[in-house]
Amino acid sequence: MDFSTALINWYQQNKRDLPWRNTQNAYHIWLSEIILQQTRVAQGMPYYYKFVNRFANINSFAEASEDEILNLWQGLGYYSRGRNMLKTAIAIKNNFGGVFPTAYSDLVSLIGIGEYTAAAISSFATNEVRAVVDGNVYRVLARFYGIDTPINSTNGKKEFQNLANTLIVIQQPALFNQAIMEFGALVCKPKNPTCNLCPLNINCWAYQQNKISQLPVKLKKLKIKERYLYFFVVNNGSHIIMKRRDNTDIWAGLYDFPSIETPTLQTIGEVFASQQFNLWFNANTEISKISGPVKHLLTHQKIYAHFIEVSQFKTNSIKNNNWISVPINQLENFAQPKLIFAYLKNYLNSIKY
Ligand code: SF4
Numbered sequence: 123m124d125f126s127t128a129l130i131n132w133y134q135q136n137k138r139d140l141p142w143r144n145t146q147n148a149y150h151i152w153l154s155e156i157i158l159q160q161t162r163v164a165q166g167m168p169y170y171y172k173f174v175n176r177f178a179n180i181n182s183f184a185e186a187s188e189d190e191i192l193n194l195w196q197g198l199g200y201y202s203r204g205r206n207m208l209k210t211a212i213a214i215k216n217n218f219g220g221v222f223p224t225a226y227s228d229l230v231s232l233i234g235i236g237e238y239t240a241a242a243i244s245s246f247a248t249n250e251v252r253a254v255v256d257g258n259v260y261r262v263l264a265r266f267y268g269i270d271t272p273i274n275s276t277n278g279k280k281e282f283q284n285l286a287n288t289l290i291v292i293q294q295p296a297l298f299n300q301a302i303m304e305f306g307a308l309v310c311k312p313k314n315p316t317c318n319l320c321p322l323n324i325n326c327w328a329y330q331q332n333k334i335s336q337l338p339v340k341l342k343k344l345k346i347k348e349r350y351l352y353f354f355v356v357n358n359g360s361h362i363i364m365k366r367r368d369n370t371d372i373w374a375g376l377y378d379f380p381s382i383e384t385p386t387l388q389t390i391g392e393v394f395a396s397q398q399f400n401l402w403f404n405a406n407t408e409i410s411k412i413s414g415p416v417k418h419l420l421t422h423q424k425i426y427a428h429f430i431e432v433s434q435f436k437t438n439s440i441k442n443n444n445w446i447s448v449p450i451n452q453l454e455n456f457a458q459p460k461l462i463f464a465y466l467k468n469y470l471n472s473i474k475y
Pocket residue numbers: 262265266309310311315316317320321322323326327328329334
């Protein structure tokens with residue numbers, strides 16, 4: 123039995139019953155594909171239902187505010203996905219008459235839809251013959267065929283895409299794509315693949331050569347940048363000061379606290395002596411609690427966060443810096459990065475308001 127047929131046979135007996143597999147609705151498939159980027163199925167599933175229930179179609183999605191999208195997205199990370207979805211929805215409303223496109227060539231023209239996602243939507247929605255190559259597919263192909271070209275190199279991307287194009291079953295492209303991705307997720311896993319039960323093991327290069335842990339090959343990542351942030355938490359009893367982050371940095375469009383960033387780790391005394399601190403605070407400002415550093419990892423950044431609870435700002439600070447005084451019982455309407463959300467959860471449990 124050849125590689126593709128064996129995969130499809132395995133899939134038909136072992137596939138998980140996932141909601142986005144029982145539809146050819148391109149809007150629903152798009153939602154699931156974007157949500158599941160960098161996200162496990164169990165974590166993404168409630169978000170999928172949240173979006174499907176809140177927005178019946180791409181037109182109602184396009185009418186949402188960015189704040190609402192980010193709020194629904196809260197906790198999933200990689201918030202640019204949510205912002206790009208809104209841009210895509212608006213583009214579909216304006217340029218495609220509100221009808222979600224299904225042709226690969228149309229899909230790749232949209233923001234946030236790369237080659238993989240376009241191939242997935244076009245093949246799942248209309249059986250267009252487009253081979254998907256995601257992390258699961260790279261792993262299965264690298265191991266089975268013994269390919270050591272780095273999967274994140276230009277040559278590697280081309281080589282794996284070309285191979286997938288030759289393997290896809292022309293009569294059943296959606297089924298083949300689902301099968302190879304599911305096989306990578308459930309059998310040929312990154313760690314501890316179940317090779318002894320694998321229907322492909324007799325012909326698998328990595329299994330036969332005992333080189334499973336060495337494939338796929340990936341080029342080393344960029345250096346992680348370290349950042350030091352000192353957040354100021356001001357609570358007047360019923361309100362907390364928040365600020366909306368601009369679009370030029372991490373957490374664009376989300377809400378956090380006023381903060382000072384320093385190039386290296388500083389003592390709290392050094393932060394209090396800074397020009398910025400004295401611009402914002404009165405000399406008699408009381409500091410009630412300091413916590414941190416809390417380490418928080420992003421894709422290419424490591425954040426060291428301190429949280430400093432203070433009694434008040436200078437009166438003109440809010441106006442001069444576009445900060446917002448948010449009623450505590452409305453904080454949930456202001457989407458926050460995971461780090462801030464986790465801090466606020468503990469903080470609000472510890473105070474009476
Ligand atoms: S034998 Fe192991 S490494 Fe090879 S395809 Fe099967 S699960 Fe993957």
